[in-house]
Amino acid sequence: MKSNKILEMDQVSFKYEKEWVVKNVDLVIERGQFLGLVGPNGSGKSTLIKLMLGLVKPDKGSINLFDQSLKQFNKWQEIGFVSQKANSFNSGFPATVLEVVKTGLVSRIGAFRFFNRKHKEKALESLRTVEMEEYANYNIGELSGGQQQRVFIARALVSDPSLLILDEPTVGVDAQHVTDFYDLLGRLNKEKEISLLMVTHDIGTITEHATHVVCMNKTVHFHGASEEYKNFDDQDLNRLYGHSVHQLSHNHDHEVSNS
Numbered sequence: 001m002k003s004n005k006i007l008e009m010d011q012v013s014f015k016y017e018k019e020w021v022v023k024n025v026d027l028v029i030e031r032g033q034f035l036g037l038v039g040p041n042g043s044g045k046s047t048l049i050k051l052m053l054g055l056v057k058p059d060k061g062s063i064n065l066f067d068q069s070l071k072q073f074n075k076w077q078e079i080g081f082v083s084q085k086a087n088s089f090n091s092g093f094p095a096t097v098l099e100v101v102k103t104g105l106v107s108r109i110g111a112f113r114f115f116n117r118k119h120k121e122k123a124l125e126s127l128r129t130v131e132m133e134e135y136a137n138y139n140i141g142e143l144s145g146g147q148q149q150r151v152f153i154a155r156a157l158v159s160d161p162s163l164l165i166l167d168e169p170t171v172g173v174d175a176q177h178v179t180d181f182y183d184l185l186g187r188l189n190k191e192k193e194i195s196l197l198m199v200t201h202d203i204g205t206i207t208e209h210a211t212h213v214v215c216m217n218k219t220v221h222f223h224g225a226s227e228e229y230k231n232f233d234d235q236d237l238n239r240l241y242g243h244s245v246h247q248l249s250h251n252h253d254h255e256v257s258n259s
């Protein structure tokens with residue numbers, strides 16, 4: 001029987017140079033979950049994502065993806081990734097929205113084969129999912145940050161992933177469109193049954209939308225239901241992170257920072 005575990009990290013540690021950046025991380029993501037990954041600046045969140053994607057190798061511990069060791073894993077179409085830098089094309093960038101989305105199919109069809117009609121349909125379907133189909137022939141650089149980010153989600157969706165990883169996707173998206181963005185993620189999670197892992201500093205919003213929250217500062221200090229996290233006060237958070245942190249409030253946004 002297939003297990004529900006999409007990702008399993010067992011005592012994973014990693015350092016770029018002398019200092020551990022990720023230390024003894026145990027983490028399981030199960031099918032259907034929407035996980036928010038939060039922690040202070042420099043706490044190793046992006047590095048944890050790089051470890052999951054096989055971009056850097058753990059110095060200690062093991063990582064399994066879809067019940068397979070990362071060392072053997074090759075079904076990368078199962079995992080979509082949207083980085084925080086995705087939405088920074090300038091207005092002169094010479095690619096249409098449709099072309100950008102089709103590049104998400106390269107891992108499936110091979111870099112030197114031609115895109116056919118079926119691929120175009122698939123790309124349009126992804127654009128429909130993120131409600132951007134009408135922009136298919138626009139140049140990517142003509143769109144706003146929020147619209148570009150939707151296009152990059154469409155590109156990540158085009159290979160039908162089971163897990164979508166997003167690294168601070170709302171950076172550069174204006175507040176007004178952040179709510180729409182979370183609604184889109186909610187639909188992907190509930191209707192398309194895509195599991196989500198999202199790195200963010202926006203704790204106030206993520207706990208409203210994610211099913212689970214993971215707090216890390218090199219190691220995982222909390223992993224549990226969003227409801228449980230929402231009830232923590234500053235004292236609980238200090239205990240969680242092992243040092244003094246406070247929740248900053250900017251309207252409805254909260255973020256954890258070192259104090």
Ligand SMILES: Nc1ncnc2c1ncn2[C@@H]1O[C@H](COP(=O)(O)OP(=O)(O)OP(=O)(O)O)[C@@H](O)[C@H]1O
Pocket residue numbers: 016017021039040041042043044045046047048
């Ligand atoms: N390529 C690299 N070489 C050396 N050190 C790095 C490299 N990338 C990150 N680091 C260091 O590793 C630590 C963790 O960085 P990382 O980017 O994973 O944290 P983060 O939690 O994602 O931070 P932020 O919230 O600020 O984006 C930091 O001290 C950072 O300076």
